[in-house]
Amino acid sequence: MDGADPIIRLRGVRNAFGPQVVHDELDLDIYPGEIVGIVGGSGTGKSVLLRTIAGLRRPQAGRIELFGQDALAASEAERTEIDRRMGVMFQDGALFSALTVRENVEVPLRAVTGLPARLRRELADLKISLSGLPYLAGDKYPSELSGGMRKRAGLARALALDPEIVFLDEPTAGLDPIGASAFDSLIRKLSGTMGLTVFLVTHDLDTLHATCDRIAVLAEKRVLVTGTMEDMLQVDHPWVREYFHGPRARAALATLERTG
Numbered sequence: 001m002d003g004a005d006p007i008i009r010l011r012g013v014r015n016a017f018g019p020q021v022v023h024d025e026l027d028l029d030i031y032p033g034e035i036v037g038i039v040g041g042s043g044t045g046k047s048v049l050l051r052t053i054a055g056l057r058r059p060q061a062g063r064i065e066l067f068g069q070d071a072l073a074a075s076e077a078e079r080t081e082i083d084r085r086m087g088v089m090f091q092d093g094a095l096f097s098a099l100t101v102r103e104n105v106e107v108p109l110r111a112v113t114g115l116p117a118r119l120r121r122e123l124a125d126l127k128i129s130l131s132g133l134p135y136l137a138g139d140k141y142p143s144e145l146s147g148g149m150r151k152r153a154g155l156a157r158a159l160a161l162d163p164e165i166v167f168l169d170e171p172t173a174g175l176d177p178i179g180a181s182a183f184d185s186l187i188r189k190l191s192g193t194m195g196l197t198v199f200l201v202t203h204d205l206d207t208l209h210a211t212c213d214r215i216a217v218l219a220e221k222r223v224l225v226t227g228t229m230e231d232m233l234q235v236d237h238p239w240v241r242e243y244f245h246g247p248r249a250r251a252a253l254a255t256l257e258r259t260g
Contacts, residue, residue: 005068007032007165007197008053013062015048022048024221026062032164035191035198036226037208040218041239046201047091049218050167053199054088055079067164087158088167094154095142101128101153102138108160124160131156132186148179152186159190168200172207184210205243 008030022045105124172180
């Protein structure tokens, strides 16, 4: 961080669905180039927070700054430019079933004025390659892919416009341990080589250990605490203590120590 301004800055964010308040007076800073894992119990609104920051829903109150701009007060043109600088990978990829992988990745590129079809195809193939998929995957439909391949295709689409921020919603959910570990390594590599800031919603302790620079815990309708994995081990809160000291946490730590 070293004195850098936050690339994402939330102050006093409130999200509610009718009488049900999910977030209230929620604050969070995320800095350029870091990978932040968002964790919390069921119903704490992890995915809701992701969608709010990404501009897919408007909060009832609060301020959201992205790239130093007030995202909630931005004009349509300003919002379009903000959106171009971000990519979102939804759970299971959320691909268009009637389009091939390549055509799915081309969808954001079609919004770029004056981009020739040949160049659009070449850029899509590049993103497919960066996501770790084989070249031939570009011609396949989502129904022809495994769950892990669909996630990588969703990641390729999120990277289509060379974003500065990538939002990942449960990227390793449903993957076997080997596939999840490979995806974790891919995220870490892409963050380093492309300078990505990653907002990562997860419940996977292995992912937190292997991938994240910081962790933000959602509890009591706000960000209860942020810090490194070591910081989390010192937090005296019932849910945090159970999550980071429970048997699954110990198993994840043991696995990390074995693999180095």
